[in-house]
Amino acid sequence: MVQAFRDSLSVDCSLGLTALHTLSDNTVVLPPVNATTGAVLNLLMYQGSNNYAVSFDPIFKSTGLFSVNPLTFSTIQFVYTGLYWVQLGEAALSAPL
Numbered sequence: 540m541v542q543a544f545r546d547s548l549s550v551d552c553s554l555g556l557t558a559l560h561t562l563s564d565n566t567v568v569l570p571p572v573n574a575t576t577g578a579v580l581n582l583l584m585y586q587g588s589n590n591y592a593v594s595f596d597p598i599f600k601s602t603g604l605f606s607v608n609p610l611t612f613s614t615i616q617f618v619y620t621g622l623y624w625v626q627l628g629e630a631a632l633s634a635p636l
Contacts (some may be wrong), residue, residue, distance in 0.1 A: 551623040557581040562591040562607060570598040576621040583614045 547567045574625040586607040617624040
């Protein structure tokens with residue numbers, strides 16, 4: 540389950556590890572709950588015509604800034620080490636719609 544409240548996004552890993560979120564504001568991704576070591580979190584974010592920023596709680600260890608370009612789906616993948624969510628590879632952008 541994904542919950543968005545104002546500028547924060549939370550994910551409950553007990554109900555799935557793939558989340559699709561449409562940005563309607565600047566967004567902070569909060570640590571998923573109920574995660575076990577080795578769990579993989581796939582985040583897919585879509586941005587309309589506006590430019591909103593995406594940032595992550597410090598428990599996420601990413602290789603750089605994550606940007607979501609207008610009219611595209613942007614994906615980022617993390618694996619849970621038991622202490623941190625570590626980014627797997629580079630974030631990817633799909634083709635525009």
